[in-house]
Amino acid sequence: MKHHQPKFSHSDVVELMQRLYWLTPSEIHSLPAYEDQNFYVAASEGGEYVLKILNSQDSKNPALIDVQTSAMSFLHQNGFPTQSALPNITGHFMTQEDKDCGYGCQKYLVRLFTYLPGTLISKVPLTPQLLYETGKMAAKMDRTLQEFEHPDLSVLQRENFIWSLSNTPLLEAYIYVLDGNPLQKVVKSVIHQYKTSVIPNRSNFRNCINHGDLNDLNILVQPHESGGHSISGILDFGDMNSGYFVYELAITIMYMMLEHQTPIEVGGLVLAGWESVFPLNESEKDCLYVLVLSRFCQSFVVAHYNVSQNPENEEYLMVTAKTAAHVFQQLLDHGKEKVEKVWFQTAAAQFSDSLVA
Structure with a gap:
């Protein structure tokens, strides 16, 4: 690292x-x-x-x-x-x-x-339509990458890559950077949930190539003719790795939550767009909540570690982690059952609306 x-x-x-x-x-x-x-x-x-x-x-x-x-x-x-x-x-x-x-x-x-012109998605209102489009675009991108060929494709396995959700347990080696921080206990709990609920289900996940970092700084938008905004750019493929479709969805939900006044609702809107292209199976649905929490934990641990190595770059390295703490706490306070109810009911409602439209 x-x-x-x-x-x-x-x-x-x-x-x-x-x-x-x-x-x-x-x-x-x-x-x-x-x-x-x-x-x-x-x-x-x-x-x-x-x-x-x-x-x-x-x-x-x-x-x-x-x-x-x-x-x-x-x-x-x-x-x-x-x-x-x-x-x-x-x-x-x-x-x-x-x-x-x-x-x-x-x-x-x-x-x-x-150079791609546009505005960072974090700088514009995250309307239901834009969140839906973000989920849809992420799913289409991963599905299209199924057809991508390259003689060195195996390098995307990245077995020790700290940002791969498959490697969430690797955070244990760096969790000391949170000594004295109340987050440390919660991160340990999420890693335990990952080991007990995600790992046993991974054999049922559909694999793919992940962009791996669809955050609010890597998506550009431009004003749409009919009002609102549409996606005009996808940036930074440096975290690409071999993973699973549900990983991309969890990562996208996590980052979109950071920029919304009612972050819990965001997951359902992104999920609706995603499932318009690639519906989740039951194992993927059951693990989505813990995977979103796991991405938060990666953000906290890696950011604090990198600051310990590069203190002069603290402002930029901590930009996500600082905003993420209160959203992470909301997810924990609501709990898996309530959050999933919001997500899946919102997604179902959006799907019904799109059929009517």
Whole structure:
């Protein structure tokens, strides 16, 4: 989990753009990033781009990065609003750059992407229609990725990847970062629930490739002609991994809950959109609540751990964890039975409305 975040300057970006892509930046500004560096770049020659510089740890696995990059292009070709990587002057989609960012000389992978205009979904009202569309889009994306082929597809297994919901029990090795925090006891309880209720049911889950991080910073929207907003961009495939359909749904519900005034209701609206494409089976339904709680726990533990390693980046690393605590507590206070009742009844009502419409 130790990732050295790159620290490239604007002058470094100018040099990279000119040397690797024969483009001259006329405007550069930083974009949010968890462990990497992202830059918006407008070029004098025309065009808008995103230059992404990966952290040193992820840069050690170019095969995984190539699979992620290819998956984005595959989805784009199938009508999804994803970015496309652009080749450098040698025709490759990745370049390894050596630089000392304060940790000794490290290798950092550099890629250039098309820029997607839009507003973060967290900045607009999360209407029932937009939540429904988010669930539907997530299900369609995972179903489409069933057809994705790549010679290195096996790298998506990522057995020790801390953000995979399959690896929720791995949080136990890092839970010490919550010493003295009331959350620690609750996180331990959720991990126990995961072991006793999710693991015995996983053989009944339908497997797929997960985007793995459909959070409020990775979905862009634009105003719709008839009012409201529609999804215009899906960003950041860095957490892609082999998982299960229900994992993607749980992750999407968790992050959409963070941006809503009545978060418990959100699950039913996202679920309705999801099931319009891919209905859950009984085992998946029964585990959904614990899987959503598990994603909250991953967010808490990993954020606190990363802050202990990179205290200078605390504000960004804790952005989700800080907002999540009160929503997490609401889920716990309501309990599994009440939350599931809201979710499944809301989803059923939305399905009936769509039939009438």
